[in-house]
Every structure is written in C-alpha cells, then in structure tokens.
Amino acid sequence: MTSVHPHDPNRSWQDAWNSAQDTIARIRVDVLSSSSPTPRVARVGKVDAELLDAELVQLLKEPLTKAFNLVDSTFKAKFDPELTLFIHLVLYKLSVWDHGASYGAKLQGLKYATPRRTACILTASGLPRSTLALHSFLTIFVPYFHNRVRAHALSNAWPDAPSSDRRRRAWELLARLESLHGLIALVNFIVFLGNGRYRTVADRIFGLRLISARRHFQREVSYEFMNRQMVWHAFTEFLLFLLPLINTRALRRQISSLTSRTTLASLLPAPLRALAGASPSSDAQSGKRTRGKYYTLRADQCAICADNASTNLNFSDPANALTSLSAVSPYTTAGTHTSDPEDPDYVPQFPIHSAYITSCGHTYCYYCLTERMMRAADERSGVGPKGMLWECLRCTEPVAAADRLEAEAEGPEYESGVDDDSDMDDAEDRSSFTSSLDNFTDTSGSVGSIGYSEYSGMNEDSD
Structure with missing residues (x-):
C-alpha cells in the first residue's frame, strides 16, 4: 500500500492546472471572437508614394517631349495633356491593375486593399475590376478633361466674356467646381492626418486603402542618395567659387600660343634636329x-x-x-x-x-x-x-x-610752310x-x- 506525501509537488501542479481550466477557456473564446490586429502603416509612407508616382510621370514625359519636339516644335503646346494621359494609363495598367499597387507604393512596401465583396470580377491583382475602372476614370480621365476644358476656355477668352454670355457662366461654374474640389481635398487630407486611412478623395469614395504588402514590415530609410546629393552639391558650390577666379581668356590664349609655337621639329632633341636639317632660326621663322x-x-x-x-x-x-x-x-x-577708292565720293x-x-x-x-x-x-x-x-x-x-x-x-x-601763288x-x-x-x-x-x-x-x- 502506497502513501502520498502531503507536500508532493506533482500533486500541487495538477491541482493548479485543473483550477486554471475555466480561465484558459474564457481566454480562448475571447481571442477567437476578437478580430486580428492589422499592422499600422505610417502616413508619411503613403504621401511619399504619391510624390514618387508624380516624379515618375515627369521623368518619363521629359525625354518623350524632347524626342517629339525634334519632329514638331509645337508638340508640347498642342499635345502635352494627351502625352500625360497616355503615360498615366500605361503606368496604371502595369502597376495598379496588374499588381494592386503603384510603383511609388511598391517602393514604400504598400498595396491597395478593398472591403470583401462577393460576385465581383477580379483583376490579376485581386482587386475588383469595376472598382479599378471607376478609380482610373476619376483619377486619370477627369483631370485630363479638366485641363482641356480650362485650356480651351482661356484660349477663347471665356473669363473676359460678358456676364450674360454662356461662356462666362460656364467659366464661373468651372471655377466653383475647382474651389469645391479643393475644399473637399483639404478636408479629406485633414481627416487622413487624423486616422491615416484614405489618402485621396478617390480612394475614400471606392474604399481603397494602402496597407502593408508584407506581414512584418519595417520602414527603412536609405541615406545613400542623400549622401550623393550632398557631395555633388558641395562639388558644384566649390566650382562656382573657383571658376570666377580663373582667367579663362588668358588661359585659352596661352594654350593657343603654346600650341602654335610647338612644332614637330621643336619636340626633337638637338642632335636629331641637326640631322634633320631643322635649325632653331628656321623653326622660329616658320612658327612666327x-x-x-x-x-x-x-x-x-x-x-x-x-x-x-x-x-x-x-x-x-x-x-x-x-x-x-x-x-x-x-x-x-x-x-x-x-566702292572704288579712286572715286571722289x-x-x-x-x-x-x-x-x-x-x-x-x-x-x-x-x-x-x-x-x-x-x-x-x-x-x-x-x-x-x-x-x-x-x-x-x-x-x-x-x-x-x-x-x-x-x-x-x-x-x-x-618745303617751308605754305607758299601761295594765288x-x-x-x-x-x-x-x-x-x-x-x-x-x-x-x-x-x-x-x-x-x-x-x-x-x-x-x-x-x-x-
């Protein structure tokens, strides 16, 4: 017959486990019922993504504009909005439509996400096709039509038309719409600074949020580009300080004078020059x-x-x-x-x-x-x-x-002054x-x- 010691550690651990079962069960229920936490994305990353997209458009448009100007010098004045529209469409198709994030968002480790919807045709990025189509129309085509209408109005002097003219009323309506859009964008940006959800008005309308593309994402800032820029800036500042101190005309004159006096015979040693029959006097006379x-x-x-x-x-x-x-x-x-110098006139x-x-x-x-x-x-x-x-x-x-x-x-x-005969x-x-x-x-x-x-x-x- 075995006896159990009253201070047996195995017995005490078993009693503690049995008494904690009710508490563990309640914790499991609470965890399963609660939603999983989402990683917080910094607002500066979303704003930087928008700025990077704008810079990319300018970088692509500049060489294309220079190339087309070689064919037609008036291309920029005529078709600049169409060229910008084409670049925006190509970038949107290759980035947001296919991968669910713009190139600026990819550099910041972000991607678009929408609320779950059923019975929607999805694109290759997993986003609803209808949502992306309306989003592209609102962010690309509407600004293009606005630029074209405004340019047409200014070229036809709509602001200078009489107040009773339809063109003047259309211009005033366009100005009110611009003011209203600016006010809405300002309010949206203030709200974005508060909760950090929707960066633009179009994103808020269609529920497109920028979330982290990876589960564990750490924002890393590389200072390599900044260091290069600082070095280049210091070098250019040094050149701007040094170049005005150099007399370029005198330097150019000395170089040209040196090259004009330097001949093939003058570069030869004296013995070889004597054998070749080139004397210093003849060299000087030929160089003079x-x-x-x-x-x-x-x-x-x-x-x-x-x-x-x-x-x-x-x-x-x-x-x-x-x-x-x-x-x-x-x-x-x-x-x-x-004219003829012999001519008296x-x-x-x-x-x-x-x-x-x-x-x-x-x-x-x-x-x-x-x-x-x-x-x-x-x-x-x-x-x-x-x-x-x-x-x-x-x-x-x-x-x-x-x-x-x-x-x-x-x-x-x-001979001795002026001797006049008459x-x-x-x-x-x-x-x-x-x-x-x-x-x-x-x-x-x-x-x-x-x-x-x-x-x-x-x-x-x-x-």
Missing part, C-alpha cells in the same frame, strides 16, 4: 606669324572697327540679324571695300577717327585701340609677358605702345589737304610713348 586677321584691310580703315562689326548681330531687325556677320570678311584677299566702310599709330606701325582709332590695350592688360588675355600686350590685328605683333599720328604733307610747294591755288591746296586728313582727326593726349610721323596712306602730292 607675319600676317594677322585683317592684314588685307585697306590702310585707311580701322581693323578693330571691322572686327567689332563682324561679331555684332543686328537684333533690331530679325530678318537681317546675320547681315553684319557677312559684312566683313577678314580672310578675303580683296579687302573689305565696297568714296567713303571707307570703317573710317579711322582720332588716328593713333601703334609700335608695329599700324593705325587704329584712338578709342578702339585704347579699349583693346586696356582690356588685354586687365584680363591678361594678350601676348607677351604675362599676356599684358595686345596683339595687332594686322601683323599679330604685340603692341607695346601707341602715339598720336602726325601727318606731314611733302612737296615742292610745302588765292585760288591756296584754296585748292588747303581743301585737298583737309580732305586727306578728314578721317584722321587729331586729338590731344596719347596712349603710349612712341611717336611716328609717317604713314603710308597720308602723303598727298599736290600739283
């Missing part, structure tokens, strides 16, 4: 330029004026905007004069005013020459030491200085001398220290 851009221009015309005219566009007359480009041809061998196309002669022996206008020399010195875009000297447009020599041109008339009648001869000689200096007006002051007193086109023979 003796003719400038306007070396064929007549001596009584300013090459700087011609250069300015060749680069200035006539924007006042669109039909003749490019005529000034063809007015001067600096590379022609015939010069840039349109001949007027130079680019006359020299306040003539100044450079150290290389060419004549320019005082203001033109001063402006070019000061610009070359300030920007260091010229030639010579540190690019401080301006390069002559006729001979490509560096201009070190310039001085006022002094014209001298030589001849038997002008009043008539004096008048004729004076008028002849004055006409020869008409385009070389003298001014006080100079832009250099070197003066020259002879000019090839200023000597005039008198009878």
